[in-house]
Amino acid sequence: MLSRVANSLYWMVRYIERADNLARLIEVNEQMILDLGRVDPQGFRALWRPIILATGDQELFDETYPNATQREAIHFLTEDRNNPNSIVSCIASARENARMVRDQLAEELWEELNGLYLFLNSEESSRILAGDPSGYYEMIRRSTFTFHGIAAATTMRSEAWDFMDLARHLERADKTTRFLDITTYLEDSKDVAVTADEHWLAILRSCGGVGAFRSQYRGRFSPRNITEFLVFSEKFPRSVRFCVNRLDASLHAISGNPVGTFGDDAERASGQLLSALAFGSCDDAMAEGLHGYLDGLQGRLNDIADAIFRTYVLLPEQIDERPSIPASSISSVVKWQMQQQQQ
Structure with missing residues (x-):
């Protein structure tokens, strides 16, 4: 597979997964605030700022909205096209990557992604967000579910699927850690208007794990049990351990190396983290x-x-064989990719 095709498939799915996770988090946070019915303006900021801190976009947010309220926070996370990690920006980036490899995708998969993109850029989208935010975020989540379902049903189990599966679980593992990290930001806030238990339960809901958690822990909600479940569970699909296990398997399927060994830096790093x-x-x-x-x-x-980028996209061993390529061009490629990753 061409490295540019692999890269586009990889980022297409990462952006889809990123939008899904953000929609989950915003919807749960809004529902929690509505249930409280007693949060003052300072409390609103205290409940939204940890989410922005967890996404890593607090510097851009503070520059754009120095005196932010709940409305600005939701706009920044959802519709702000100047925020590369907003839901609308993520879906636009996913569609652009899909457009570059459209011949590799089933027609139904492209139609689902393109339909979501068109909806988010329509007047109807803004109207629904203003009048029924819960329905808006649910629509995004259902569309991403449909996207993953169509991909699973129509994509050949080849390198294309392995890069897509790898991207989904890498992004999902990252977002699970960031969801959990929100609780540490909340602990430092003086304006939080809800209890610690309510926050922990909201994090569990954001990951769609309430039912699975109850079946395993018999409803014994505690920070320790929730952390153990979301980080170390071997069977829950959104736990960090489960996701790392899947991405490690995808890396070995791509390279052909036996699981438990490594042939490149990416496999070595994933194997060490999995252990x-x-x-x-x-x-x-x-x-x-x-x-x-x-x-x-x-x-x-x-x-x-x-390591995935260096191994499968940058291909340094091939660059070494082509001395005619100037170093400045390679630096430009690296800079572009780092902007894509938004780390």
């Missing part, structure tokens, strides 16, 4: 400090993403 999760425990995370532990996981996931 750390398989043999680690929630006690280790709590002893280190949850924020520091989650920050370390995010850094290691970013390292895997960088």
Whole structure:
């Protein structure tokens, strides 16, 4: 497979997954605020700012909205095209990547993604967001579910599928750590108007894990149990460990190397992280400090993403064989890709 095709498939799915996760988080947060019915303006800011901090876009947000309210926070996360990680921007980026490899996709898959893009850029979208925000975010989530379902039903189990599956689970693992990290930002806030238990339950809802959690822990909600479930569960599809296991399997399917071995930096990094999760425990995370532990996981996931780019897109071993390519051109490629990753 051409590296540019692999790169486009990879980023198409990462952006779709990013939009889905953000829609989940915003919808749950809005519902929590509505249920409270007692949050003052300072409380609103306290509940939205941790989400923006967790996405890593706080600097851009502060520059754009120095005196932000809930409305500006929702606009920034949802519709702001100057925010490269807003839902609308993510779907636009996913569609652009899909357009470049349209011949590799089933017609139904393109139609679903293009339909979502057209909806988000229509007047009807703005009207629904203003009048029925819960329905708006539910529509986005259902469309992304449909996208993944069509992809699973129509994509041949070839390298194309492996890059798409790899991207989905890498992005999902990253977002799960960021969802959990929101609780550490909330602990530092003086204006939080809800209890810690309500926040932890909201995080679990954002990951769609309430039912699965109850079946395993018999409803014993606690920070430790929720952290163990979302980080170390071997069976829950959105846990960090489950996602890293899947992305490690996809990397080995692409390279053809046996699972448990490594032939490149990406496989080595994913194998090391998978081992750390398989043999680690929630006690280790709590002893280190949850924020520091989650920050370390995010850094290691970013390292895997960088290694994937170097191995399958930049292809440094081929660049070495072509001395005629100036170094400045290679630097431009790296700079462009880092902007794409938005790390």
